[in-house]
Amino acid sequence: MAGGGGGAQCLSFAGCNFLRQRLVLSTLSGRPLKIRKIRAKEEDPGLRDFEACFIRLIDKVTNGSRIEINQTGTTLYYQPGLLYGGSLEHDCSPSRSIGYYLESLLCLAPFMKHPLKIVLRGVTNDQVDPSVDVLKATALPLLKKFGIDGESLEIKINRRGMPPKGGGEILFACPVRKVLQPIQFTDPGKIKRIRGTAYSVRVSPQMANRMVESARSVLNKFLPDIYIYTDHMKGISSGKSPGFGICLIAETINGTILSAELASNPQGQGAAVLPEELGQNCAKLLLEEIYRLLWGPEGSSEKGSLAALKMILCRGL
């Protein structure tokens, strides 16, 4: 009987953690949401720019959402509207990479009214969030497993943007599915191949090759089937800041995908990183991931939440 405004029961949370999940789930379940005490005791209270940007994005893809934020930004009330979709554009705040926004969109996109086709601008690769490359390599196959496929499902990197200034641009398109297929996926299988992308923007194209070589040197001890693409972007498609990085994808015979990635420090922050070191570390990270798949209590780190959500929803909303 804790009825909110429109008779709907309002969920209440404190703190800004899991903001994205909360908003996404609230949108999917149609329940209003109230988040209090967002960084209330910090020197810089309230929502950060990237969170505000995310809320704006949610507002864009929905129709009829009501969002209220108090003056200090420490309290957020969100009454979800309907997922509408359509062709959209969004400028993401460069303080988080596009992956931050894209992850949530991946959860929402199949349930729109119209197929979603969105252009996101901002930082494509950074050190904090899963990069667009990784999401493209991991999340899309996962969605396909649930029956969300077709030509229109794609993530396309038009431009790469590295922190701090960004300037990247991606296109994400997803078809609409009313019902997802349930899957049974218990055996991860053995890793059959490793793929990857080494990218470099506004630095020497040799950086990518150096990373590839060093990563291969680690991984070759386990598997011969390794291919790491090098992607050097020039001109307008190289964004505004220099940087380089590598992401590695390990694929098993059953279609499980493990990923690891590393990116160079943003310009003007931290010490310079050697590409060899980066490549090697990334390869080790991948091995770590594999190790966790085998021994660890938690499975693959990032995509677990997406998979779980889709699994839940596959019986229909």
Added chain:
Amino acid sequence: MEEKEKKKHRAKHSGPKAEKKRKRHLNDLGIGEEEDARKRNPKAFTVQSAVRMWCYCEMPMLCSQVLMLIDASFGFEMETFEFLNICQVHGFPKIMGVLTHLDTFKNNKQLKKTKKRLKHRFWTEVYPGAKLFYLSGMVHGEYQKQEIHNLGRFISVMKFRPLTWQTSHPYVLADRYVPCSVPQYQHRKHLYCLKSGCGRDLHLIALKTASPFLSPSLCCLMVFTCFIPGDKIDLRSEEVRPNHELVQSLISTHSAIDTKMASSKVSLFMDSRPLGSEDVGQEIVMPKEERQIDLKTGRVRRKALFDEEEKKENDDAVSDEEDEQEEEEEAEMAPGSAKRLKTGVAKEETVSELPAFADSEDDLEMSSEEEGKTASEENETEEDDDDKQGTYGNDSSDSEFEAGSEEIVVSEQNELVDEDKETRSQLLGRSLKKKSLLTTDSGNCTAEEASESEVESLSEGDDEEKSHDELEGEVSDRKGLQHPQPKKADRTRQAEPEALEAEDDDVENLLREEEEYEEKTDFSADTAGALKWKEDLTQKAAQAFLRQQQATPNLRKLVYGTAVEDEDNESDDAGDELGGLFHVSHPDKESKQKANGLDCSKFLVEKLQDWDLEEVMSSIRDCFVTGKWEEDKDATKLLEEDEELYGDFEDLETGVVHKGRPATEGDESESEEENDGKKSKPEAEEEEAKKERLDKKRKLKEMFDAEYDEGDATYFDDLKEEMHKQAQVQAVNLSFYLTACLQKYPTVFVQRSFLETHVRNPTLRLKKHRWYKKILKTRDPLILSLGWRRFQTIPMFYIEDHNGRHRLLKYTPQHMHCGATFWGPITPQGTGFLAVQSVSGTTGMFNSQLEVAKFEGAAIRTVSGIRGQIKKALRAPAGAFRATFEDKLLISDIVFVRTWYPVSIPKFYNPVTSLLKPAGEKDSWRGMRTTGQLRHERGIKLKQNKDSLYKPIVREKRHFNKLHIPKALQKALPFKNKPKNLEKKGKTPKDQWRPAVIREPHEKKISALLNALSTVNNYKIKKAKVRHRQQVKEYVKVKQKEEEQKLKRQKEAKKKIYRILGQREKKRQKSSLKGSSEGAKSV
């Protein structure tokens, strides 16, 4: 046969009809031990639907199998077809017809004819070959046992495909609800427990805790907790009861009503009185069955007539009524529908069955209970809350002492709760006891109560208790359970010390509690056998205790509320004070991590392992395809095995015989040696060998199949396979019994549920069904079944104009789709919401200059479609304006300007809660009535606007002016189109006039004669012509006949000739064959 069914019945003004729907849910894995039939559909149960459209509109979504009872003596009724039409929306479940009243046919021929007719009609409606069952009639007021048995068997072996609707719309079918109160919530919140069946798999149940809990036709509720009673094995041993349970009360009401039966004064049951004018319902015609007689009045049957049949059917009285009835009839109640007399519950054939929930008041419970239970027992179950408390108490205490051997009575959840209570009661001391006693008023009781009541009953009369116990003992005895039942006396004896102990001890520690529980569990293991879920009771109890402790009512909290404490906590946090005024806030690192942490999905590896080390590397080496495989997946190993199996083959081309490596030889010799040595298990050896052979065969067959099928493996096959796989994935644990708790949901609201989380304005696209005679009116209440919801609402109909605006319609179009929007719950997909707008037309358009100014530039048009635009207001008469049109207007033309204004949608949302009514009154749900109905009921006559009445249209003859073409235009026109104004010839001058001829009398005579002669001649010629025609006709006829005969002759002749020719040919062939063979012989 656990199947029980209910009949769907129409309560109308008169006329009987028997239509039964049996509904069943296929459930998870086979349980049945007794019967093969049951193995397939173990948990099938039936639901009977009332014959009201708003009752059975949900059936197609709900059930996997529908039985439609068709009264053969009456024919099809409209409801049958309406139901089939409803099925088209959500997809067809399996539909089976059951013809009844076949014994009313005296004439065998007619019976056959009727059967055939009905069957074919049924086939055209459902599908050709749809199963139609015949119940040939009543014997002593009962259906014939054998037939019913067959029917039951037929159903129970039926295979069901999961309905797409069900697989895509998760649901939980609640078969009962039990109000329960958990101590820690007692002081302010109510907690209710919903016992439900037929959920989905575990995932979904887990989901249900997170997502709105939607009960059919109810609304979204939030589930507080869900309990799944044990794992599957437990389910089998424990929850056998659901099998025997019928969910009859769920969607029930009238039983079969048959006025014919009534009029013939046949008594349905031997001991029941003959039926009078009241209608009679009988139901459930399964081997193990129960029947109820419900007496009811008045109801109309709507016979379905078809064009070809209409001639034959002469019971015309019905057809008028049919017109009146329509699909969307709402709230049309027979006044006495609530009057429902339960004359008796006849039960038959005791099956080893466990008692149903003792706590529910539904009659279905009683039905599944034992035959042996007497009226007194029935009374008991029907008794009011106090008594129920008593039974609860018993149950809870039973659960302790008998360790659940017959604890199936209470749901698992209850048990847990009870245990919780028990622990709490014993741990937290008696001080709170009184209070909790006072607070538990919701028909549930805590363990203290139980113990206390027991003690009291011991000291007092304990008649009730005793009788109850006795009954229970009886029941369990009848059940034939293998578990030894503790005698009643034992139980009470056990109860006594326990209760006393509880009373005595004020403080008990957890350890002791644990011990006690251990004892109990031991006991349970002794008595009840494999009750796995009870094993970790100690742990549960400990956890429960901790929970209780946390939830221990803090006096301060109680007095000052939680807010104060929160503040306190905060102030505690801020320890440092500056100048006694300001707090220095030290954000707690830990909590910050929790509440305001970085929202990132990336997993941060804190410490990388040293991947240069060989050990570490080797730890994951097997994760790669290059690493070591498991035994059963290793390629080399598999190859070897294959070789063993397929090793022996002969290369047909080269003739080389390949011998397989005698891999098993060594083993065999070894085993032989072993055998020689031991000679103990030759059979096992043999079995092994046999198994091996079988394996080999199977493999070969698989190979063959693969090869054989590969040739014609089509896209369709692939698709089918995929579908099959999907179905397997989806069909996991189709059914589960679970208990869900709804938080803050008073029982009162279960009766009439209003909580809906998301009510807005969805839109629909709808079309009036072609069978519905009327059109729907905007602002008249309609019942909608949307998803799992069923509610009444007020839709507004609209049609979309070309400019995308939605124009309100007063009525739905006759044959077109139109949109509708209403105030209701948002359904997930494909719904948008919009503001509906409507049009209003005016004639004397504006009244002032200002008004005109507002509409300057607006488009206007006349009735005939001449378009124009409002230009400027005129000064002279107020409201006059200048406008331009594409053509000249007449003074009589009416000019319209279309204006728009938003229409608000009435916020009316009324869930159809008929399912929540108590058993007998499900039909008594009343929704909002239409204005028409209200007017009709109250006898209010509508004051009609004279202008809006339809009058005969008088069309005056219009006079159009002559077409005038301007001279300039005439000149420009091509000659063809030029008006040809030929001048009339002037009068001929006199001199040009021809002189008139004046005949002489003689000439006159001649001409007259000639005239007469020619007339005669003409007549003769005419006559001759007619005759000639006649003659020709006859001649042609004769000729035709001759021709025909000729043709016939020719044909015969030809036939003859060809036959002869053919014979000759044959002969020749024969002879040639013979000749050759002879020739061969001769050679």
